[in-house]
Amino acid sequence: MSDSWPIIGSTTWVVADGYIPPESSGPEPDMTxxxxxxxxxxxxxxxxxxxxxxxxxxxxxxxFLLRVxxxxxxxxxxxGLREPGVVPHGVDYSLLLHSDVPIVVQHTRLDSRQAANxxxxxxxxxxxxxx
Amino acid sequence: MSDSWPIIGSTTWVVADGYIPPESSGPEPDMTxxxxxxxxxxxxxxxxxxxxxxxxxxxxxxxFLLRVxxxxxxxxxxxGLREPGVVPHGVDYSLLLHSDVPIVVQHTRLDSRQAANxxxxxxxxxxxxxx
Amino acid sequence: MSDSWPIIGSTTWVVADGYIPPESSGPEPDMTxxxxxxxxxxxxxxxxxxxxxxxxxxxxxxxFLLRVxxxxxxxxxxxGLREPGVVPHGVDYSLLLHSDVPIVVQHTRLDSRQAANxxxxxxxxxxxxxx
Amino acid sequence: MSDSWPIIGSTTWVVADGYIPPESSGPEPDMTxxxxxxxxxxxxxxxxxxxxxxxxxxxxxxxFLLRVxxxxxxxxxxxGLREPGVVPHGVDYSLLLHSDVPIVVQHTRLDSRQAANxxxxxxxxxxxxxx
Numbered sequence: 001m002s003d004s005w006p007i008i009g010s011t012t013w014v015v016a017d018g019y020i021p022p023e024s025s026g027p028e029p030d031m032t033x034x035x036x037x038x039x040x041x042x043x044x045x046x047x048x049x050x051x052x053x054x055x056x057x058x059x060x061x062x063x064f065l066l067r068v069x070x071x072x073x074x075x076x077x078x079x080g081l082r083e084p085g086v087v088p089h090g091v092d093y094s095l096l097l098h099s100d101v102p103i104v105v106q107h108t109r110l111d112s113r114q115a116a117n118x119x120x121x122x123x124x125x126x127x128x129x130x131x
Numbered sequence: 132m133s134d135s136w137p138i139i140g141s142t143t144w145v146v147a148d149g150y151i152p153p154e155s156s157g158p159e160p161d162m163t164x165x166x167x168x169x170x171x172x173x174x175x176x177x178x179x180x181x182x183x184x185x186x187x188x189x190x191x192x193x194x195f196l197l198r199v200x201x202x203x204x205x206x207x208x209x210x211g212l213r214e215p216g217v218v219p220h221g222v223d224y225s226l227l228l229h230s231d232v233p234i235v236v237q238h239t240r241l242d243s244r245q246a247a248n249x250x251x252x253x254x255x256x257x258x259x260x261x262x
Numbered sequence: 263m264s265d266s267w268p269i270i271g272s273t274t275w276v277v278a279d280g281y282i283p284p285e286s287s288g289p290e291p292d293m294t295x296x297x298x299x300x301x302x303x304x305x306x307x308x309x310x311x312x313x314x315x316x317x318x319x320x321x322x323x324x325x326f327l328l329r330v331x332x333x334x335x336x337x338x339x340x341x342g343l344r345e346p347g348v349v350p351h352g353v354d355y356s357l358l359l360h361s362d363v364p365i366v367v368q369h370t371r372l373d374s375r376q377a378a379n380x381x382x383x384x385x386x387x388x389x390x391x392x393x
Numbered sequence: 394m395s396d397s398w399p400i401i402g403s404t405t406w407v408v409a410d411g412y413i414p415p416e417s418s419g420p421e422p423d424m425t426x427x428x429x430x431x432x433x434x435x436x437x438x439x440x441x442x443x444x445x446x447x448x449x450x451x452x453x454x455x456x457f458l459l460r461v462x463x464x465x466x467x468x469x470x471x472x473g474l475r476e477p478g479v480v481p482h483g484v485d486y487s488l489l490l491h492s493d494v495p496i497v498v499q500h501t502r503l504d505s506r507q508a509a510n511x512x513x514x515x516x517x518x519x520x521x522x523x524x
Contacts, residue, residue: 008405008407008489008520009407009518009520012139014139014140014171014173014235015237016169016170016171016204016235016236016237016254017167017169017206017237017239017252018169018204019206026506026507030483030506031506031507036410038409038410038411038485038487039409039487040407040409040447040487040489042407042447042487042489054171054173054202054203054204055203055204056203056204056205056206057203059202060202071447071452071453072447072448072449072450073409073411073447073448073449073485073486073487074449074485075410075412075449075485090161092169092204092205092206093204094169094170094171094173094204094235096139096171096173104407104409104487104518105409106408106409106410106515106518107252108410108513109250109252110511111248111250112507113157113161113162113248114157114162114243114246114247114248115246115247115378115507115508115509116246116247116377116378116507116508116509116510116511117247117504117506117507117511118241118247118248118249118250118380118511119250119502119504119511119512119513120239120250120251120252120382120513121252121410121500121502121513121514121515122237122252122253122254122384122515123254123409123515123516123517123518124254125140125235125237125254125257126518127139127140143270145270145271145302145304145366146368147300147301147302147335147366147367147368147385148298148300148337148368148370148383149300149335150337185302185304185333185334185335186334186335187334187335187336187337188334190333191333221292223300223335223336223337224335225300225301225302225304225335225366227270227302227304238383240381240383242379242381244288244292244293244379245288245293245374245377245378245379246377246378246509247377247378247508247509248378249372249378249379249380249381249511250381251370251381251382251383251513252383253368253383253384253385253515254385255385256271256366256368256385256388258270258271274401276401276402276433276435276497277499278431278432278433278466278497278498278499278516279429279431279468279499279501279514280431280466281468316433316435316464316465316466317465317466318465318466318467318468319465321464322464352423354431354466354467354468355466356431356432356433356435356466356497358401358433358435369514371512371514373510373512375419375423375424375510376419376424376505376508376509376510377508377509378508378509379509380503380509380510380511380512381512382501382512382513382514383514384499384514384515384516385516386516387402387497387499387516387519389401389402
């Protein structure tokens with residue numbers, strides 16, 4: 001497989017439980033509370049990923065543009081997004097990602113509000129290609 | 132995609148491991164132990180979601196009615212449900228959600244019974260549309 | 263939906279990461295380290311579930327028989343299985359569940375080896391019905 | 394089912410969020426921070442699994458070869474891989490696993506950088522067989 005990496009995954013993914021814990025404990029930036037989307041682009045072509053943030057009580061924010069080169073991983077903290085806006089901390093949201101080539105998305109949160117950090121992770125929801 | 136959001140997800144979802152930890156530590160309400168369903172309605176139409184709670188030794192409770200507007204996220208603590216009943220703390224349960232339009236559901240628990248909080252999360256089980 | 267619950271899920275499920283942490287801290291039995299399978303049988307008919315435990319270096323153990331009544335949830339600690347054997351603590355394993363009616367399975371571990379408990383959870387892997 | 398175990402799972406799996414926490418607290422090796430792939434080979438035939446590691450800014454590393462006998466579980470710490478290289482700690486990566494027979498893969502991380510350990514787990518992403 002090392003000569004021709006498969007193009008695998010889906011072009012559309014959803015993370016329903018988005019939240020950036022508003023406080024942190026421990027050394028920055030490693031132990032700073034964060035919410036992340038971890039993306040694999042296993043194919044040869046670069047991926048242009050549009051990320052939209054949905055809120056409880058206002059219009060979606062986006063698209064944020066993420067570039068993931070072919071055969072590369074990209075882990076993106078939602079805290080780190082700056083353009084076209086900043087995702088507020090301590091607010092419920094959901095994420096929709098749309099890529100021009102298939103990718104795989106996993107969602108992970110590190111919450112260090114209390115003395116020891118807590119972690120959670122899940123594969124995101126891949127929207128079937130046929131829909 | 133900002134002009135015509137896709138209608139994505141499934142209309143029926145299951146969370147098999149439901150449990151509200153019966154104690155909490157840390158400031159309320161953020162660090163109160165809770166069990167949540169996080170819902171994205173990415174489509175334009177509002178969603179009417181019926182939520183049923185299944186128990187070990189008695190008939191299911193529900194439907195609880197959740198309204199999620201189009202293009203909106205809704206994170207619902209099971210602790211916060213009041214009508215047609217209250218889900219007891221410290222009791223095993225499972226959840227079935229049925230929506231009139233496709234949604235995406237993620238399950239998350241924050242457990243602050245001990246000194247530092249613990250987190251867990253998983254995409255819920257999407258029942259295939261063809262069944 | 264309250265009159266005719268849908269029969270939803272798969273008849274075969276896999277949990278690849280099984281492990282019972284060998285120590286615990288905090289009050290028993292709630293904070294005892296455990297590994298659990300959480301099952302929903304949303305249909306009307308009772309489910310007879312066979313659970314097999316696969317190990318690193320010896321033959322599988324099972325079947326353990328679990329009965330889940332129709333319209334009921336059942337959360338089973340692997341620690342609590344007794345017949346036809348006991349699953350050792352501190353040993354890697356995987357689980358295969360096979361049911362005579364569709365069910366949904368979620369895997370959760372509580373690890374209280376250190377001062378504060380840690381939690382992890384994931385939907386199990388549903389084997390497609392057509393295979 | 395004990396006489397003819399089903400061959401279940403997929404031959405290709407992705408873990409998008411790979412990371413080995415660079416510090417640990419608590420007794421080794423159990424509480425050493427680690428990132429693991431947990432594999433079930435429920436079929437009768439042995440599995441030859443190739444594992445590739447994708448990085449943010451350099452070419453993929455691999456294949457690492459894992460042998461999982463038929464009817465056996467194998468939990469592999471990424472920390473423990475040695476040939477053809479070592480996966481650095483504190484660096485973002487993703488994993489692609491390809492097996493010659495169907496397997497099931499779950500991803501789990503134990504993070505003991507702070508006083509109490511944190512856990513996260515998710516089913517990996519199974520690439521559909523038809524693609």
